[in-house]
Amino acid sequence: MEKVLKKLKKYRAEIVILTIAFLIAVVSLVIYLNTYQQKNEEIQDFPLRPSGFEEQAGGQGKIFVDVSGAINKPDLYEASNGTRLKEIIKKAGGLSDDADKDFFARNFNLARIISDQEKIYIPSVWEVSNGYFIESQRTLDYSSPTNNQSPITSNQSLININSASLEELDTLPGVGKITAQKIIDNRPFGALEELINKKIVNKTVFENIKNLITI
Secondary structure, three states: OHHHHHHHHHOHHHHHHHHHHHHHHHHHHHHHHHHHHHHHHHHHHOOOOOOOHHHHHOOOOEEEEEEEEOEOOOEEEEEEOOOEHHHHHHHOOOEOOOEOHHHHHHHOOOOOEOOOOEEEEEOEHHHHHOOOOOOOHHHHOOOOOOOOOOOOOOHHHOEEOOOOOHHHHHOOOEOOHHHHHHHHHOOOOOOOOHHHHOOOOOHHHHHHHOOOEEO
């Protein structure tokens, strides 16, 4: 027994080191197992789709629309996906007294679903009468709707997307300053359709402005 004790005393330092190493290994193993379990729980709880995806897919995602011009409460409005133009106009307080209501009725579709970052500009009677906003003869000629006539405008009254300033482009319906800057950044254009091909504007906006622009 004494021999054993002497040997233990002789290797006491080694025994202490081994004991400490063993304890460290046990503690490290426990920490690792706990961490591994937590990660597994996080993976199981992590959503397969981003937060809000189901809402957006169901038409409940939020969008923002810039409404200005001859409107009672021009401002940036928050709405849900699937909101129609009529709802936004109502939220903005309706058309103001100086709005060209006839022009609005002929050229704005109240049933249209609006899109995120869209700009809606309501022209006034003064702006329409002074040629800032134009419409095709086909739109005006109700007695002969199939008469395929050219727009009642001249090249001088059209906005040239290759040379117009940001402020001029901003006056186009559905085109805000961000889109106007995109148009400037993507110049020159060889055809009007490049606005769609380069994904600068969507089809709805393009249909609203194609008779107001030139290259």
